[in-house]
Amino acid sequence: MPYTFTVNGTSTTVDTPEDMPLLWVLRDVLKMKGTKFGCGVGACGACTVHIDGRAVRSCMTPVANVSAPVTTIEGLSEDGSHPVQQAWMELDVPQCGYCQAGQIMSAAALLANNSDPSDADINTAMNGNVCRCGTYMRIREAIHRAAASV
Amino acid sequence: MKANTDTTLNRRTFIKVTSLTGGGVALGLYVGTREGRSQFGPPPPAPTPDVYITIKPNNRFTIIAKNPETGQGIKSALPMIIADELDVDWNQVDIQQADLDPKYGRQIEGGSTAIPSNYTTMRQVGAAARAMVLEAAADLWNVPVDQLTTASGVVHGGLGRQATYGSLADAVSRLEPPDITAVPLKDPADFKIVGQPVPGVENFQMVTGQPIYSIDVEPAGMLFAAYHKCPVFGGVVESANVDEIRALPGIQHAFVVDADPDGSGRASGVAIVADNWWVANNARQQLQVDWDEGPTAVENTTRYNEQAASLSSRASEAPAGGGRGVANIGDVEAAFADADQVLEAEYYFPLLSHAPLEPMNSTAHFKEDGTLEIWSPSQIPGLANPARSAGIENDAATMHLVRSGGGFGRRLYSEYDIEVAAIARQVSEERMEAGLPTVPVKLLWTREDDMHFDMYRPAGYHFFKAGLDADGRLTAFRDFVPSVASVVPANEFPRGFVSNFMANSIPITPFSIPTGALRAPSTNGVSFVMQSFIDELAVAAGADPMQFRLDLLANPVPEPQPAGGRGGRGGGFGGGGFNASRAAGVLEAVRRMSNWDAVYPTMGNGRGIGCAFQFAHAGYVAYVVDLTAEGNGQIRVNNVWSAVDIGRQIINPSRSRNLVEGGFIEAMSHMMDWEITIEGGAVVQNNFPEYQPTRMAHAPSSIEVEFVLSDNSPTGLGEPSLPPAIPAITNAVFNATGERIRRLPMKHDGYRWT
Ligand code: FES
Ligand code: FES
Numbered sequence: 064m065p066y067t068f069t070v071n072g073t074s075t076t077v078d079t080p081e082d083m084p085l086l087w088v089l090r091d092v093l094k095m096k097g098t099k100f101g102c103g104v105g106a107c108g109a110c111t112v113h114i115d116g117r118a119v120r121s122c123m124t125p126v127a128n129v130s131a132p133v134t135t136i137e138g139l140s141e142d143g144s145h146p147v148q149q150a151w152m153e154l155d156v157p158q159c160g161y162c163q164a165g166q167i168m169s170a171a172a173l174l175a176n177n178s179d180p181s182d183a184d185i186n187t188a189m190n191g192n193v194c195r196c197g198t199y200m201r202i203r204e205a206i207h208r209a210a211a212s213v
Numbered sequence: 214m215k216a217n218t219d220t221t222l223n224r225r226t227f228i229k230v231t232s233l234t235g236g237g238v239a240l241g242l243y244v245g246t247r248e249g250r251s252q253f254g255p256p257p258p259a260p261t262p263d264v265y266i267t268i269k270p271n272n273r274f275t276i277i278a279k280n281p282e283t284g285q286g287i288k289s290a291l292p293m294i295i296a297d298e299l300d301v302d303w304n305q306v307d308i309q310q311a312d313l314d315p316k317y318g319r320q321i322e323g324g325s326t327a328i329p330s331n332y333t334t335m336r337q338v339g340a341a342a343r344a345m346v347l348e349a350a351a352d353l354w355n356v357p358v359d360q361l362t363t364a365s366g367v368v369h370g371g372l373g374r375q376a377t378y379g380s381l382a383d384a385v386s387r388l389e390p391p392d393i394t395a396v397p398l399k400d401p402a403d404f405k406i407v408g409q410p411v412p413g414v415e416n417f418q419m420v421t422g423q424p425i426y427s428i429d430v431e432p433a434g435m436l437f438a439a440y441h442k443c444p445v446f447g448g449v450v451e452s453a454n455v456d457e458i459r460a461l462p463g464i465q466h467a468f469v470v471d472a473d474p475d476g477s478g479r480a481s482g483v484a485i486v487a488d489n490w491w492v493a494n495n496a497r498q499q500l501q502v503d504w505d506e507g508p509t510a511v512e513n514t515t516r517y518n519e520q521a522a523s524l525s526s527r528a529s530e531a532p533a534g535g536g537r538g539v540a541n542i543g544d545v546e547a548a549f550a551d552a553d554q555v556l557e558a559e560y561y562f563p564l565l566s567h568a569p570l571e572p573m574n575s576t577a578h579f580k581e582d583g584t585l586e587i588w589s590p591s592q593i594p595g596l597a598n599p600a601r602s603a604g605i606e607n608d609a610a611t612m613h614l615v616r617s618g619g620g621f622g623r624r625l626y627s628e629y630d631i632e633v634a635a636i637a638r639q640v641s642e643e644r645m646e647a648g649l650p651t652v653p654v655k656l657l658w659t660r661e662d663d664m665h666f667d668m669y670r671p672a673g674y675h676f677f678k679a680g681l682d683a684d685g686r687l688t689a690f691r692d693f694v695p696s697v698a699s700v701v702p703a704n705e706f707p708r709g710f711v712s713n714f715m716a717n718s719i720p721i722t723p724f725s726i727p728t729g730a731l732r733a734p735s736t737n738g739v740s741f742v743m744q745s746f747i748d749e750l751a752v753a754a755g756a757d758p759m760q761f762r763l764d765l766l767a768n769p770v771p772e773p774q775p776a777g778g779r780g781g782r783g784g785g786f787g788g789g790g791f792n793a794s795r796a797a798g799v800l801e802a803v804r805r806m807s808n809w810d811a812v813y814p815t816m817g818n819g820r821g822i823g824c825a826f827q828f829a830h831a832g833y834v835a836y837v838v839d840l841t842a843e844g845n846g847q848i849r850v851n852n853v854w855s856a857v858d859i860g861r862q863i864i865n866p867s868r869s870r871n872l873v874e875g876g877f878i879e880a881m882s883h884m885m886d887w888e889i890t891i892e893g894g895a896v897v898q899n900n901f902p903e904y905q906p907t908r909m910a911h912a913p914s915s916i917e918v919e920f921v922l923s924d925n926s927p928t929g930l931g932e933p934s935l936p937p938a939i940p941a942i943t944n945a946v947f948n949a950t951g952e953r954i955r956r957l958p959m960k961h962d963g964y965r966w967t
Contacts, residue, residue: 080462083491091437091489096429097422099618101570102660106901109570136422148420155412155867158875159284160419161570161618167420186910193901195570195619196284197878198871199912 068129070095071138081127086110088126089135097136097164101193108192111165112136118172120191136164139171147171150209158196166192170206179210228341228393232386236270237379240342240390241316265295265338268346272366272379274299275307278414279317280327281592282310283569283620285931286868287327289414291335293864297406298339298399301366301378308414313594313612320614321593328864328929329831340396349384350376401862410867415616427590427615430576434652436465437490438636441497442482444665444895445506446725447474449481453502458485461499463492466643470635477602477631480666484636490657509725509894517891520721521674521695525559528676528693532717540703542772543713545678548689552680556753560677560742561956564697564889565670566896567731568904571618572663575629577637578653579603581645585610585634586653590617592624599627599634610634621879622730626668632656664904665896668729669889671698675742680713685754687765689713692742696720698728700735705743706791706828709772710765726891732879733932736829740936741884741943741957744825748944749953757813758944759804759824766793766800791828795858798921799835800826802856806919807837813948819843821949825940832933833858833921836877836941842949847967848959850942853877853916857934860927863920869930873918876934881907884939885966888958911966 067076070093077092084103089095089112098121101109105123112121115131139145143152147170150156157163166189173180173188180188185206194202231239241264267275276292288308296306311317319330343363350368351358353376362369366378401407418425443449449472458467465486472481483500487493529546532539549555576588577599585603587596589612600610617624633656641651658666673694680689690711694701696718702708703716731737751761803824804810816822819842826835835856841849855873863869886905890897898904943954946964954962 079489080492083489087489087491091491094431095422096424096426096431099426099570100428100572100657102901104660104900104902107570136420140421143417143421151420152412152416155410155416155871157284157413157416157419158286158871159570159617159619160413160415161284161426163419164422182914189909193570193906193908194878195568195621195906196871197875197907197912199878199907199909200874200916201871202909203912 064127066126066129069132071134077126079126082125084122085112085124085126085129085133086121089121095135095137099161099164101162106193107162108169109162109165111168111192113168113172116172116175118169136168139167145171146209146212147174147205150205150212154201154205154208156198156201156205158198162192162194162196166194166202170202170209173206174210174213178213180206228338228345228390230345230386230388230390231264232383233267236382238268238382238386239264240266240268240338240345266299266342268342268378268382268385270379270382272305272377273307274301274305274366274378275309277311278308279311280320281590281594281614281617283592283617283624285620285872286413286865289411290328290864290868291331293406293411294332294335295339297404298336299343300363303406303411305366310614310616313596313614326929328927332927336398337393337396340398341391341393344391344396345385345388346378346381348388349381353381353384407862407864408866411865412867425616426571427576427588427617428571428574428657430588430615430655432576432578432653434650435576436486436488436640436652436654437493438484438486438633438654438656439490439494439497440470440482440484440632440636440656440658440662441500441502442480442662442666443504443506445504446509446727446894448504448506448510450483451503451505453483453500455483458496458500461496463487463489464496466640467496468639470632470639473602477598478628479602479631479635480628482632484639486636486640486654490655494659506894508723512723512725512894513892514890517672517697517721517724524695524719524721525676525693527719528678528691530717531715538701538703539718540708540714540716542708542715543689545689545691545713545715548713549678549680552688553683554681554753555678556681556749557676557678558746558749558955560673560675560745562673562738562741563957564672564726564891565731565883565887566664566667566889566898566904567621567623568664568906569617569619569621569623572658572660573623573629574655574657575633576653576655577630577633578651579637579641580651583609585637587612587630587634588615589613589627589630590615590624591627591630592620592622593627595627599630602631603634603638621732622734623667625730628666629656629658660901661899664889664898664900668727670731670734670737671700671728673699673738673742677742677746679746679750681750681754685756687711687750691715694718697724697726700739702739702743705739706796707747707765709769709791710793712770725894732876733829733935736827736936737883740825740827740829741939744827744937744940745943745954748823748940748947759800759809759813762824762826763797763800766797769793795833795923795925796826796828798923799833799856799858800824802919802921803835803837803854806854806856806917807839809837812839816948819949821945821947823941823944823946823948825937825944827933827937829933829936831859831928832930834933834937836937838938838941838945840942840945840949842946843967846963846965848946848964849967850881850911850913853913855916855918855934856921857918857930858921858923859930859933860925861922862927864927866920869920870918872930873934874916877916877938878907878912880935880938880942881911881966884942884957885959885964907966
């Protein structure tokens with residue numbers, strides 16, 4: 064089936080099965096590898112993208128259900144200048160880095176709705192994003208830093 | 214280990230210089246013979262120089278990162294050492310990942326060995342290159358070398374003379390290289406890059422979503438494969454409905470792959486190949502396979518547990534002979550009889566899966582000419598088994614090393630390389646038969662595959678007994694381990710600090726689950742049991758647990774040299790000898806940092822602090838943990854203090870702190886929720902919902918890290934930061950609640966993080 068939706072500002076049409084998750088449409092059909100696969104069951108957050116500005120797990124989102132604009136890590140900014148991306152680099156957050164695209168997308172969605180999140184707000188917004196390497200303390204600090212610069 | 218020596222080098226090592234077409238010069242090591250080649254079989258007949266530094270005319274420097282990167286930061290650490298001795302600025306450096314090539318010697322990420330085995334060599338490479346640049350400038354200006362200085366890739370010769378290294382590259386290429394071992398090294402006090410917090414070299418690519426991971430590799434025309442194996446270890450495919458699978462929409466290939474247990478070690482399964490991975494993997498729902506499950510199908514965790522319990526009646530048996538891996542010093546039984554107090558306790562920790570966030574995968578292209586090109590995320594890359602699996606000679610295979618999303622020891626086993634090699638060959642042959650060009654194939658496992666087909670951290674059953682005299686001094690210590698490929702702490706503290714010490718083991722059979730190294734192998738579980746039982750002894754002795762450990766460390770007990778020798782104590786590979794004063798050093802540091810002496814007496818009633826230390830992989834780490842037990846088993850870790858002794862030099866403090874924080878967070882996963890159990894010879898847990906990692910809300914508010922600099926060669930930190938975090942937490946739980954945690958994961962006893 065052909066499906067048309069907007070990714071990072073560009074209208075895109077793909078021809079895939081209706082139940083194919085957005086994650087695999089992005090990665091294997093549109094060849095956008097920034098969105099990551101970690102569990103496929105909505106339990107790790109590695110695949111987080113924005114749909115209509117909300118943080119969504121793309122591994123649990125069938126392509127047929129995508130009816131609003133999608134933003135992926137590749138489209139968060141043109142050049143890595145988003146305050147969250149900047150804070151992540153300034154604080155040297157990543158270890159293996161594999162979770163960080165998803166972490167950044169969750170953090171950016173949080174800050175878009177809450178310009179000064181408390182630690183409790185961060186816990187709630189970020190608890191679905193696993194970092195197997197354990198960079199949580201730096202992520203928390205980086206969200207506070209990005210909030211200060213928005 | 215002493216500074217300025219390195220066992221991987223010998224006198225046939227020298228610098229090799231090559232001038233580059235288009236300008237510039239490449240400097241590398243030429244090594245006649247080198248140890249540590251076992252990864253590749255015998256050394257090649259004519260070794261080529263391994264280029265580490267390229268000096269370009271525009272005064273930029275390309276430095277090779279020789280080892281695989283899984284998140285431990287080695288991609289920056291080794292080049293930082295070269296760049297510092299070369300005396301260039303970090304922002305003048307471009308880093309290039311090496312391919313797998315014997316000329317680089319060992320290219321392994323494991324055992325926290327990269328720093329100790331490369332530190333001196335990398336310094337010498339950088340220093341030798343700088344010496345040659347200086348010589349070229351001295352010739353140019355006709356002045357003695359000792360009147361020249363360098364900074365930021367520029368040679369200064371007084372009287373306003375200066376020359377960039379890049380402008381001297383041609384002259385350098387005509388010089389006779391110096392003896393690498395004779396080149397003076399910097400005074401570490403003058404390091405400009407080493408010791409500075411240098412951010413990860415690929416942070417920009419990571420935060421902008423660029424395709425830098427193994428799972429992202431996609432050479433033109435690539436197809437995607439799923440591989441369906443028998444859930445029972447060792448089970449093989451008898452038949453499968455591959456014709457029906459092949460007829461499904463989007464499926465390009467479907468075939469059975471035979472087991473190759475005696476060759477490459479490949480497991481049998483069904484490969485399904487499609488234009489995208491989701492379609493290939495989804496077809497597994499339609500797959501019908503008749504398995505021959507084999508003998509492992511009768512095994513389960515309950516049986517292992519029952520056998521462990523029944524074997525415990527033999528805990529007092531002395532080890533037979535003076536065998537390796539066991540210990541029998543003095544006479545523990547006599548000492549128990551004389552003791553004022555005797556304590557016994559049973560401890561347990563389960564099998565664990567590594568669960569790096571990027572599931573296992575690998576990409577390979579079997580070509581028309583019979584060669585195989587592999588893009589591998591392995592921590593210990595090698596060509597032999599993939600080549601064998603594809604039915605070709607080693608030298609017909611090449612391998613690129615690709616960054617991976619976490620290792621933790623999982624990628625020390627490379628079944629994905631072996632599987633993709635066979636799948637890629639079959640795909641290419643089917644295509645060639647159909648008159649089509651060959652294409653690359655990516656094999657990707659699901660998270661469920663990853664959890665079902667791991668090399669698990671072995672479980673540990675420990676039956677302890679110890680004796681204390683009337684003054685609360687430890688007189689005898691015994692550990693009995695019914696073993697499922699378990700670690701027996703035969704050389705662990707308190708051995709060497711108690712007159713009577715015994716550690717013995719009897720295997721549980723059958724046990725056929727594949728086991729392997731997980732971050733800090735051997736001590737990741739053993740630290741929990743040993744440092745917890747030591748804590749029990751301190752409490753029984755009426756002592757402060759911190760002081761009890763320090764008193765033991767201050768009173769070594771010389772032991773008669775046993776038959777069979779004692780080997781390096783603790784720490785698994787990369788261990789080396791235990792140094793009590795370094796252990797005491799990190800304990801004293803966390804005691805001060807946490808204000809232990811003032812705080813400990815005030816604890817209890819739901820607030821507790823605990824301590825533990827561990828010697829692992831040549832490093833010493835101690836923790837103090839402050840936590841709150843909020844009732845109903847809810848545990849909140851508040852503050853953490855960590856002291857670390859990994860020698861005289863921290864290469865990259867930002868990365869080192871990150872590794873301590875990460876080790877602590879991983880320890881929290883190990884102890885609260887993680888557990889692999891076996892039913893019918895297969896793993897029960899499937900995915901993160903049944904194997905919950907530590908999450909943001911559980912992370913402590915702070916982890917304060919102090920590096921205790923001791924006069925020892927720098928060693929790695931990826932592993933030692935993890936093990937003592939577990940007992941520091943469980944000891945703090947006891948301090949807060951009076952409940953002693955003797956089995957992991959803690960969730961079974963009603964605990965959870967909050
Ligand atoms: S891959 Fe989507 S939540 Fe894990
Ligand atoms: S940095 Fe490795 S999983 Fe988060």
